[in-house]
Amino acid sequence: MREAYIGVDVGTLSARAGVFDAFGRLIASARRPIAVWREPGDIVEQSSDDIWSAVLSAVREAVQASELKPEAFRGMGFDATCSLVVLDRDARPLSVSPTDAPERDVIVWMDHRAVDDAERINGGGHKTLRYVGGKISPEMHAPKLVWLARRKPETIAKAGHFFDLTDFLSFRATGSLTRSACPATCKFGYLAHEKRWPDEFFDSVGLGFLKEDDYARIGATVAWPGAPLGYGLTAEAAAAMGLLPGTPVGAGLIDAHAGAAGTLGARADGVEADPRRRLALILGTSSSCMALADEPRFVDGIWGPHFGAxxxxxxxxxxxxxxxxGAIDHLLRLHPAFAELSARAGPLALPALEKEIVARAGGLSQAALIAEGLHLLPDFIGSRSSADTRARGALMGMDLRDDLASLEELYVAGLCGLAYGLADIVGKLEASCYQFDSIVVSGGAARSPMIRQIIADVCGRTVESPDTSEPVLLGSAMVGAIAAGAQTMASAMSSMSTIAPHAMTPAGGAIAAFHTRKRQAFEMLRQTELGVRELNRKSRWPQVVIFDCDGVLVDSEVIALGVMRRRLDEAGLRLTDQETRERFLGRRLDSSLRGIETELGAPLPETFREDFSREILLAFTRELKGVEGVRQAVEGLRARVCVASSSGPERIRLSLRVAGYETLFAPNIFSAAEVAEGKPSPDLFLHAARRMGVEPKDCLVIEDSVAGVIAGRAAGMTVFGFV
Structure with missing residues (x-):
């Protein structure tokens, strides 16, 4: 009997299913659209129920179209965008939307609501950031969870599950809560090489609650891609798909990683390839360049290295x-001639446009020449590699024409700009000891011969394509074959995928020289865009607002001073409330206690500080409340924020956590324990400014103590007194 495997791919706009035989040949496929909602503030949302319904329909149609019996299907795998799904403890949708729409429980990968949160996380400089190229992206899950903790704490409180979309699909199919190491490592921060979650990182960014119940909400158990999940398809899922219960389902892949699986090991002319000598380039709504190595190689601005992903x-x-x-689509929609072309050519508008361009230019490589005077920076929603989420697009050389010829030039200029960005990534990787014999492309845009040729000419590398028309679906089908025990990842990548003939080779010569010049213009445009943004940033004041904690963010001083006064009374020093405030308010504890010992003429008991700190923490847990209006005030600021307090790190974090304010500031929380002298010395505020990367004059301090005001002014900062 013929064996078959199913691959399911959930992209930004659709869910697709493909049926493949044991040799990786496509038998049948189907597609279903999925809904997307967009809101101001770069917010993009979906519904997990809608996505799952589309998946079931696509699989059922593909299975029926294959004309195979249910017992022929030996396994299946899922891939999806790295979107975040939030469910309650009964696995029902929880709203992630500022609109509170109950069905919107998915923060889509391209949602950039958490840009500020990502910047705060990056400001902490945690060592875990090494594994994301030095800077975390707002497209990853930690910044999105921090945003939810700040803006929708009720959702966090009710949440029982935070899934990457790939793992959600596997969960709906099998009921298994096991997570795949692919999204866990690449998007959640799991340290697969150490087989653990990064406790210290989550603590530092205000996500310590994820540690509860052995990380049950994001994955107490993590498995390698392809590992069989649970007992296979549940009876309910199998019936909806037209398959047998128990059909093996493997731990899935992120969609781009499925494209890499479907291409990196593809045989060429029957010869096995070395996946380490190829670059997988997946061209979808976004692009991904993936490379493998036997050892970790850290590349600035490049996500990873991720072990076992x-x-x-x-x-x-x-x-x-x-x-x-997404950038190509946006460009085309901007031009009035594209609407006319679409009305005439329908879904074949883009192939028709490329045909006109090639005919006009006289060849695929020559097509780039028609955009000689038009230069485009296509960073419409920021730059991923290197990480600059606030980067934006720029266009130079535009005139008043709105005819088909000007549309052709705009399209080609966009392709060149995108290719130059890819060439930057290739250059970074090769400078870090990667060596590529070829680039293997997949994804919708990779079907274009003109796009493949421009990439070959710009990157100076042969560009190959897989023989299958659906390499991403094939990558997920490979996961199904692994779950069935028929393949390993390495054997599936080799035996189920082949390279198509007619690769694109670099033109060299005059074409290469042309791209060298145009790429220089591209870099000049990039630097100009950066310079304009920096000019605008410097014109804003303040750039950073530094908050004291006790008395400004939390009503802690009455509690703390009361405990201190009673403890000192027991030690033989009676102070009034005012005297206690004068000696301790806004000052570092150790320096204040030294002054007390001088007054007593004797040392305090050895356990005084430890006993005081323990009692304070217990009292805070019972009694502490946040100052009213802090959340609204902080979220209304355009400036970045941090905390600089005389208290110890543990006390500051507990205070903010109890008040519900930790995620407003983490990880930018600074303690006087980090500097030589506490307030009224300026050391702490200067330390905070350095860590935030700004000059003291660009900082505003919010303080309630005399010592704090003196410290802020001595640091050269503007100080607002809080009463």
Whole structure:
């Protein structure tokens, strides 16, 4: 009997299913659209129920179209965008939307609501950031969870499950809560090489609650891609798909990683390939450049290295662009001639446009020449590699024409700009000891011969394509074959995928020289865009607002001073409330206690400080309340924020956590324990400014103590007194 495997791919706009035989040949496929909601503030949302319904329909149609019996299907796998799904403890949708729409429980990968949260996390400089190229992206899950904790704490309180979309699909299919190491490592921060979650990182950014119940909400158990999940398909899922209960389902992949699985190991002319000598380039709504190595290689601005995210015992890196196909679509919609072309050619408008361009230019490589005077920076939703989420697009050389010829030039200029961004990534990887014999492309945009040729000419590398028309679906079908026990990842990548003939080779010569000049213009445009943004940033004041904690953010001083006064009374020093305030308010504890010992003429008991700190923490847990209006005030600021307090780190974090304010500031929380002298010395505020990367004059301090006001002014900062 013929064996078959199913791959399911959930992209930004659709769910697709493909049926493949044991040799990776496509038998049947189907597609279903999925809904997307957009809100101001770069917010993009979906519904997990809608997505799952589309998946069931697509699989059922593909199975029926294959004309195979249910018992022929030996396994299936899922891939999806790295979107965040939030469910309650009964696995029902929880709203992630500022509109509170109950069905919107998915923060889509391209949602950039958490840009400020990502910047705060990056400001903490945690060592875990090494594994995301030095800076975390707002497209990853930690910043999105921090945003939810700040803006929708009721959702966090009710949440029982935070899924990457890939793991959600596997959960709905099997009922298994096991997470795949692919999204867990690449998007949640799981340290697969150490087989643990990064406790200290989550604590530092205000996500310590994830540690509860052994990380049950994001995955107490993590499995390698392809590992069989649970007992296979549940009876309910199998009936809806037209398959047998118990059909094996493997731990899935992120969609781009499925594209890498479907291409990196593809045989060429029957010869096995070395996946480490190829660059996988996946061109969808965004782009991803993926490479494998046997050892970890850290590349600034490139996500990874991620251990076991694709193949066992190897490290994967992932560079890319937040918009590729999305950037092309946006450009075309901007031009009035494209609407006319679409009305005439319908869904074949883009192939028709490329045909006109090639005919006009006289060849695929020559097509780039028609955009000689038009230069485009396509960072419409920021730059991913290197990480700059606030980067934006720029266009130079535009005139008043609105005819078909000007549309052709705009399209080609966009393709060149995208290719130059890819070439930057290739250059970074090769400078870090990666060596590529070829680039293997997949994804919707990779079907275009003109796009493949421009990439070959710009990157100076042969560009190959897989023989299958659906390499991403094939990558997920490979996961199904692994779950069935028929393949390993390495054997599936080799035996189920082949390279198509007629690769694109670099033109060289005059074409290469042309791209060298145009790429220089591209870099000049990028620097100009950066310079304009910096000019605007410097014109804003303040750039950072530094908050004291006790008395400004939390009503802690009455509690703390009361405990201190009673403890000192027991030690033989009676102070009034006012005297206690004068000696301790806004000052570092150790320096204040030294002054007390001088007054007593004797040392305090050895356990005084430890006993005081323990009692304070217990009292705060019972009695502490946040100052009213803090959340509204902080969220209304355009400036970045941090905390600089004389208290110890543990006390500051407990205070903010109890008040519900930790995620407003984490990880930018600074203690006097980090500097030589506390307030009224300026050391702490100067330390905070350095850590935030700003000059003291660009900081505003909010203080309630005399010592704090003196410290802020001595640091050269503007100080607002809080009464």
């Amino acid at each position: 694709l193949t066992p015992n190897q490290w994967l890196v992932d560079g890319g662009q937040s918009a590729f196909g």
